[in-house]
Amino acid sequence: SYDLTQPLSVSVALGQTASITCGGDNLEKKYVHWYQQRPGQAPLLIIYKNTYRPSGIPERFSGSYSGNTATLTISRAQAGDESDYYCQVWDSDTSFYVFGTGTTVTVL
Amino acid sequence: QAQLVESGGGVVQPGGSLRLSCSVSGVTLSDYNIHWVRQTPGKGLEWVAILSDDGNSKAYVSFAKGRFTISSDNSKTTVYLQMDSLRAEDTGIYYCATSLGNQSPMEVWGQGTTVTVSS
Numbered sequence: 001s002y003d004l005t006q007p008l009s010v011s012v013a014l015g016q017t018a019s020i021t022c023g024g025d026n027l028e029k030k031y032v033h034w035y036q037q038r039p040g041q042a043p044l045l046i047i048y049k050n051t052y053r054p055s056g057i058p059e060r061f062s063g064s065y066s067g068n069t070a071t072l073t074i075s076r077a078q079a080g081d082e083s084d085y086y087c088q089v090w091d092s093d094t095s096f097y098v099f100g101t102g103t104t105v106t107v108l
Numbered sequence: 109q110a111q112l113v114e115s116g117g118g119v120v121q122p123g124g125s126l127r128l129s130c131s132v133s134g135v136t137l138s139d140y141n142i143h144w145v146r147q148t149p150g151k152g153l154e155w156v157a158i159l160s161d162d163g164n165s166k167a168y169v170s171f172a173k174g175r176f177t178i179s180s181d182n183s184k185t186t187v188y189l190q191m192d193s194l195r196a197e198d199t200g201i202y203y204c205a206t207s208l209g210n211q212s213p214m215e216v217w218g219q220g221t222t223v224t225v226s227s
Binding site: 044048049 | 143145152153154155158167169170203205210211212213214215217218219220
């Protein structure tokens with residue numbers, strides 16, 4: 001099965017920058033999407049196709065990728081950014097949709 | 109803008125069945141793929157199944173094959189997830205979500221419905 005690996009947790013000081021990585025085999029050949037899930041809420045799409053932001057998502061959220069690693073960057077972190085973040089791809093070999101292991105972001 | 113509302117969750121004994129519903133409004137169901145995604149206690153998100161926009165193609169993750177069935181009603185406003193032979197590890201929150209294509213993201217999500225499998 002295809003796996004996406006994320007750090008379990010990331011801490012960031014208020015107003016600083018947090019980076020969340022997502023690693024997987026041949027990731028450069030796939031589109032990576034990112035979701036934010038606040039406690040008790042449904043996931044929310046915040047980055048799609050590696051780098052694009054849906055309407056209404058603050059510019060503080062950005063996506064990038066290099067080789068087999070995709071990165072979600074949260075700039076000028078706010079208390080409201082405390083959430084779980086998941087990356088996701090479609091695996092063409094299995095036709096399965098795969099989510100990363102998830103990262104909990106804490107704003108200090 | 110699509111709106112999705114899940115229902116049908118509840119408490120069921122191991123080996124039992126439940127049918128979850130995902131009511132779709134604001135868009136034409138035939139324009140979107142519909143996914144079911146679950147979140148088990150203390151764990152992350154797991155993709156469960158997809159129904160293609162034309163209703164003719166279905167796919168399931170390994171643990172759902174043979175036990176879960178995704179379908180839609182004739183009016184094409186509701187997508188179902190029939191879950192049979194339920195196990196304790198199927199306990200969790202089940203979400204439905206829309207997407208436009210295989211490599212497209214899951215753009216709109218419902219609020220989820222909770223399934224508890226327990227004796």
